[in-house]
Amino acid sequence: MVLHGPRKMPIPTHAPVRLKDIARDLDVSVMTVSKVVRGCADVGAETRKRVLARIKELNYQPNWIARSLAGRRTYIIGLVVPDLMHSFFAEVAKGISATIRPYGYDVVICNSEENAGVESSEIDRLLARQVDGLILASAQNPSSTEIFERIEARGVPYLMVDRHFAGRNASYVGADDEVIGRLATEHLIARGCRRIAHIAGPQITPGVGRLKGYRQALAAAGIEAPDSFVVSATDDASGYEAALRLLRLDPRPDGIFGYNDPVAAGAMKAILEHGIGIPAGIKVIGAGNVHYSDLLRVPLSTVDQASNAIGRQAAEILIKAITSKRKKAPQTVLVEPTLIARESTGD
Amino acid sequence: MVLHGPRKMPIPTHAPVRLKDIARDLDVSVMTVSKVVRGCADVGAETRKRVLARIKELNYQPNWIARSLAGRRTYIIGLVVPDLMHSFFAEVAKGISATIRPYGYDVVICNSEENAGVESSEIDRLLARQVDGLILASAQNPSSTEIFERIEARGVPYLMVDRHFAGRNASYVGADDEVIGRLATEHLIARGCRRIAHIAGPQITPGVGRLKGYRQALAAAGIEAPDSFVVSATDDASGYEAALRLLRLDPRPDGIFGYNDPVAAGAMKAILEHGIGIPAGIKVIGAGNVHYSDLLRVPLSTVDQASNAIGRQAAEILIKAITSKRKKAPQTVLVEPTLIARESTGD
DNA sequence: CTGAAAGCGCTAACAC
DNA sequence: GTGTTAGCGCTTTCAG
Numbered sequence: 001m002v003l004h005g006p007r008k009m010p011i012p013t014h015a016p017v018r019l020k021d022i023a024r025d026l027d028v029s030v031m032t033v034s035k036v037v038r039g040c041a042d043v044g045a046e047t048r049k050r051v052l053a054r055i056k057e058l059n060y061q062p063n064w065i066a067r068s069l070a071g072r073r074t075y076i077i078g079l080v081v082p083d084l085m086h087s088f089f090a091e092v093a094k095g096i097s098a099t100i101r102p103y104g105y106d107v108v109i110c111n112s113e114e115n116a117g118v119e120s121s122e123i124d125r126l127l128a129r130q131v132d133g134l135i136l137a138s139a140q141n142p143s144s145t146e147i148f149e150r151i152e153a154r155g156v157p158y159l160m161v162d163r164h165f166a167g168r169n170a171s172y173v174g175a176d177d178e179v180i181g182r183l184a185t186e187h188l189i190a191r192g193c194r195r196i197a198h199i200a201g202p203q204i205t206p207g208v209g210r211l212k213g214y215r216q217a218l219a220a221a222g223i224e225a226p227d228s229f230v231v232s233a234t235d236d237a238s239g240y241e242a243a244l245r246l247l248r249l250d251p252r253p254d255g256i257f258g259y260n261d262p263v264a265a266g267a268m269k270a271i272l273e274h275g276i277g278i279p280a281g282i283k284v285i286g287a288g289n290v291h292y293s294d295l296l297r298v299p300l301s302t303v304d305q306a307s308n309a310i311g312r313q314a315a316e317i318l319i320k321a322i323t324s325k326r327k328k329a330p331q332t333v334l335v336e337p338t339l340i341a342r343e344s345t346g347d
Numbered sequence: 348m349v350l351h352g353p354r355k356m357p358i359p360t361h362a363p364v365r366l367k368d369i370a371r372d373l374d375v376s377v378m379t380v381s382k383v384v385r386g387c388a389d390v391g392a393e394t395r396k397r398v399l400a401r402i403k404e405l406n407y408q409p410n411w412i413a414r415s416l417a418g419r420r421t422y423i424i425g426l427v428v429p430d431l432m433h434s435f436f437a438e439v440a441k442g443i444s445a446t447i448r449p450y451g452y453d454v455v456i457c458n459s460e461e462n463a464g465v466e467s468s469e470i471d472r473l474l475a476r477q478v479d480g481l482i483l484a485s486a487q488n489p490s491s492t493e494i495f496e497r498i499e500a501r502g503v504p505y506l507m508v509d510r511h512f513a514g515r516n517a518s519y520v521g522a523d524d525e526v527i528g529r530l531a532t533e534h535l536i537a538r539g540c541r542r543i544a545h546i547a548g549p550q551i552t553p554g555v556g557r558l559k560g561y562r563q564a565l566a567a568a569g570i571e572a573p574d575s576f577v578v579s580a581t582d583d584a585s586g587y588e589a590a591l592r593l594l595r596l597d598p599r600p601d602g603i604f605g606y607n608d609p610v611a612a613g614a615m616k617a618i619l620e621h622g623i624g625i626p627a628g629i630k631v632i633g634a635g636n637v638h639y640s641d642l643l644r645v646p647l648s649t650v651d652q653a654s655n656a657i658g659r660q661a662a663e664i665l666i667k668a669i670t671s672k673r674k675k676a677p678q679t680v681l682v683e684p685t686l687i688a689r690e691s692t693g694d
Numbered sequence: 695c696t697g698a699a700a701g702c703g704c705t706a707a708c709a710c
Numbered sequence: 711g712t713g714t715t716a717g718c719g720c721t722t723t724c725a726g
Contacts, residue, residue, distance in 0.1 A: 014502050018719060029697045034721065042695055059497075061475045065421060066719035068412045069702045076455075084441055085638070090431050094458060106472065108423075108455050111441060125453065128408045150406070155361045236642060265642040290639075291432070295583060295612040297644040365703060376713045381705065391711055413703030416718045698725080709714070 017058045026050055037062055068130065075105050077133040077318060078126035082114040087290045088260075088307050089137060092161060095311020096135060103319055105132070112139045120147045127154055133318045134158035138165065142204075157321040161314045164205040169330055171321070173314040175305035176334040177206045181213020183303050183339045184257045184285045189221050191283055191345050193255030197229040199242045199267060201259035207232075210287065214257055229253060239266030247274055254282055255345075261286035261293050261302055268344065272297055283345040287337075299342035306335045364405045373397055384409055415477065422452045424480040424665060425473035429461040434637045435607075435654050436484060439508060442658020443482060450666055452479070459486045467494045474501055480665045481505035485512065489551075504668040508661045511552040516677055518668070520661040522652035523681040524553045528560020530650050530686045531604045531632045536568050538630055538692050540602030544576040546589045546614060548606035554579075557634065561604055576600060586613025594621055601629055602692075608633035608640050608649055615691065619644055630692040634684075646689035653682045 019037070023030045028047060035043050036051040037060075043051075054060075068074040079096060081089040097107045108126065112119035119139050126134060127150070134156060140147060148168055151158050159171045181198075188196050198214045201207030211230070218225055228249055233242040239258060246253055247270065256271075258264025264286030271282050278284055278298045286293065289304035313333055321327065366384070370377045375394060382390050383398040384407075390398075401407075415421040426443060428436040444454045455473065459466035466486050473481060474497070481503060487494060495515055498505050506518045535543050545561045548554030558577070565572055575596055580589040586605060593600055594617065603618075605611025611633030618629050625631055625645045633640065636651035660680050668674065 014500070016501060016719095020719075030720085031697055032695090035696090038721090044695060047695085061471065063719055064476045065412060065415045066702090067721075069416050069704090070719075070721040072702070072721090074412060084431070084437050085434060087432060087434075090437055093456075094431055097458060106455060106457075106476070108453060109440075110453075111444060124408065129411045129453070153361070154363060236639070262639075265639065269642055292583070292609075292612065292637075292639045292643075295616055295644065296639075296642055363703095367703075377704080378713060379711085382712090385705090389711060394711080410703050413718090414705075416720090417703075417705040419705095419718070696726080699723085701722085702720090703718105705718090706716090707714100708716105710712080 016063065017060045018063070019060075022051065022054050022058065022060060025054055074130045074132055076108055076129065076131050077105055077135065077315075077322075078108050078110065078123070078129075078131040079135045080110045080112055080119055080122050080126070081137045082112050082119075082139050084109065084111055086262075088162075088288055088305070091307035092137070092311040092314070095308040096315040099312045099315035100319060105319070114139045116140045116144065123147055123151065127151065127156065131156065133322045135314055135318060136160055137162040140165070142166065157318060157327070159314055159318050159321070161310055162206060164332075171317050171330040171332065173310050173317065173333045174335065175206070175310065175337050177209025178213040178216065179334075180287050180303045180305060180337045181210035181215075181257070182217045183213075183337060184210075184287060185214045185217035186221075187285060187301065187339055187341065187345060188255035188257060188283055189217065189223065191255070191279070191347070193253075193283055194223060195229070195251055195253045196223065196225060196255040196257065197231070197246050197249075197253035198225075199239055199246075199256060199258045199263050200230055200232040201263070202232070202234055207259055210257075210259055233259065233263045233266070236262040236266035236269075239263030240270045241266075243267035243270035247271065247276075252282075256282060256284050258284065258286045261288045261290045261300060264300055264302070264344075265293070265296050268297060268300065278344050279346050285345050289340055294342065296344075298344045301342045301345040302340050303337045304340050305337050309335050363410065364407045365410070366407075369398065369401050369405065369407060373401055421477045421479055423455055423476065423478050424452055424482065424662075424669075425455050425457065425470070425476075425478040426482045427457045427459055427466055427469050427473070428484045429459050429486050431456065431458055433609075435509075435635055435652070438654035439484070439658040439661070442655040443662040446659045446662035447666060452666070461486045463487045463491065470494055470498065474498065474503065478503065480669045482661055482665060483507055484509040487512070489513065504665060504674070506661055506665050506668070508657055509553060511679075518664050518677040518679065520657050520664065520680045521682065522553070522657065522684050524556025525560040525563065526681075527634050527650045527652060527684045528557035528562075528604070529564045530560075530684060531557075531634060532561045532564035533568075534632060534648065534686055534688065534692060535602035535604060535630055536564065536570065538602070538626070538694070540600075540630055541570060542576070542598055542600045543570065543572060543602040543604065544578070544593050544596075544600035545572075546586055546593075546603060546605045546610050547577055547579045548610070549579070549581055554606055557604075557606055580606065580610045580613070583609040583613035583616075586610030587617045588613075590614035590617035594618065594623075599629075603629060603631050605631065605633045608635045608637045608647060611647055611649070611691075612640070612643050615644060615647065625691050626693050632692050636687055641689065643691075645691045648689045648692040649687050650684045651687055652684050656682050 019033045023033045110122040200211045231242040233239040285301040287303045289302045293300040366380045370380045457469040547558045578589040580586040632648040634650045636649045640647040
């Protein structure tokens with residue numbers, strides 16, 4: 001007498017197989033199948049074998065949406081970056097996703113376009129999707145804490161990368177920007193530069209820290225730099241413009257430290273177009289070690305900021321925060337940068 | 348008599364607000380609130396106003412997991428690319444996510460590391476997460492159709508970008524690679540090159556198409572090229588090596604068309620290191636117009652492949668496939684490339 | 695070791 | 711206009 005349908009079901013082609021289907025086929029309860037799927041120990045060896053066989057046969061895939069709803073964990077973490085096109089963030093993203101994958105997590109990446117409003121709404125979406133954690137390279141104004149409060153109200157663990165927000169009750173992973181500024185500037189000094197300019201970045205922690213490091217290194221060496229030696233830019237185009245301004249100065253700088261590689265590359269373009277040699281006339285150094293720095297007109301010296309390591313560490317910390325019951329105190333991890341000397345600061 | 352709890356609930360700090368909470372507070376049914384949230388018309392103006400007010404007050408955010416389970420739509424589309432670090436894919440990703448966002452969709456990006464096995468398992472994960480659609484720049488072996496069959500068995504709409512798979516029953520959006528090959532080669536010919544080499548890409552459709560275009564252009568111009576003039580590479584490092592091989596040839600090429608910009612940039616590095624001038628000694632052109640091409644040792648001529656447009660169109664087509672009931676025939680969209688002449692092919 | 699009961703938070707389909 | 715009834719596919723809890 002057939003109570004539960006045939007034992008051998010055909011391989012389905014459209015509607016996904018459910019636990020229920022397997023349970024029915026095998027005359028066991030849904031619970032038992034569920035336990036096998038999740039690898040619980042309390043299932044008889046024989047039963048487990050039969051279930052496993054049928055699972056393979058039907059190519060059963062758990063429905064993560066249902067699992068998430070019932071289990072109140074989505075195994076998704078959200079990442080918000082200002083610009084995926086910037087290789088630094090692409091690399092951080094790669095480091096994060098490679099690290100969390102083995103834990104069963106996936107990452108949803110959002111672009112804020114360097115806009116605080118867009119960022120907030122992205123975060124809200126991510127929260128609505130019930131992400132288990134959040135990693136942010138935030139474009140918020142340092143003084144606005146509203147969105148962070150919203151995250152905290154939801155009790156979702158989050159962590160900042162690249163940009164530090166003072167006072168936020170969240171961990172931070174980033175490069176040691178002061179060290180970057182110091183390494184770069186000291187290198188220029190060691191190469192004989194005495195009139196060292198800096199193309200500073202935006203008023204976010206990396207920009208501020210690198211500028212600070214630049215000043216520290218100059219002070220330590222007893223070198224003075226006029227205010228006009230510090231200009232600012234954010235990308236290759238504005239780096240080009242900024243360099244133009246520096247070139248009009250008298251005396252002209254003999255060394256330029258660019259906030260990041262694109263800025264430095266843009267500056268090099270301007271310098272070369274003015275018929276000034278690099279490194280003969282002006283030496284240039286950047287930061288970030290983007291992968292194409294070696295292919296530029298003049299291979300660009302730079303300070304590597306271990307983007308991938310930043311991603312990996314951030315992911316590691318967040319996973320820990322998610323899986324541990326009691327919340328630990330927020331921590332700050334500064335990844336050590338390393339100098340990479342190339343032709344642009346050669347002799 | 349208090350049957351339903353206090354009318355004024357405190358603003359909750361941890362457990363997210365649910366439809367149920369709002370319904371209870373306002374003494375209406377969950378359905379009514381749900382309808383208001385989704386903007387259904389059949390709700391009284393007065394009721395709607397009260398609901399809306401309470402929603403704002405409590406900062407209610409719909410739980411998308413629950414919504415997805417009940418509604419059988421996740422509003423998530425999956426994207427699998429071989430390498431996010433490659434700016435082409437980053438740009439495609441950006442185009443896709445910008446396009447689908449207004450429709451309420453988010454994108455989950457996965458990296459296949461150019462590995463078919465990794466790709467398959469990523470796709471399975473995405474399927475398990477019940478994505479509504481899939482966009483693939485696939486690293487599968489052209490002859491293996493297994494993973495595509497699995498997608499089709501699930502009835503999930505999918506679409507290929509960048510790499511075309513013959514015989515697959517899916518739409519395709521990509522650059523017109525033959526035209527890219529032709530434009531680049533014709534440009535070198537127009538600049539006076541007669542011994543034109545090609546650093547070909549891998550055996551996937553873009554590589555194959557560009558090589559074909561290269562051959563077409565040469566044939567059309569009545570120019571012969573020995574077999575040794577076609578070498579292959581995949582990135583800047585191997586492009587450098589490939590160029591080294593070309594430089595040992597006699598007669599030596601006077602023009603080189605690189606499969607993509609990184610390859611061409613690597614080739615330029617090799618050429619310059621050999622003391623040969625660009626464009627005086629050898630002219631070089633790439634493809635892809637990566638954003639730093641203009642900053643290279645010699646600004647690189649290239650063929651732009653409209654990466655962003657590829658992403659946008661792909662997204663557009665997929666959304667249509669998802670939202671339309673009856674499935675339309677798969678279509679092929681070839682985005683027109685455009686030549687960008689810079690110094691590397693100058694006079 | 696196995697399973698029944700009770701949801702997770704929401705929406706579809708239909709009554710009132 | 712509004713509310714009821716039934717789930718979506720899974721997990722949690724706890725009884726057998």
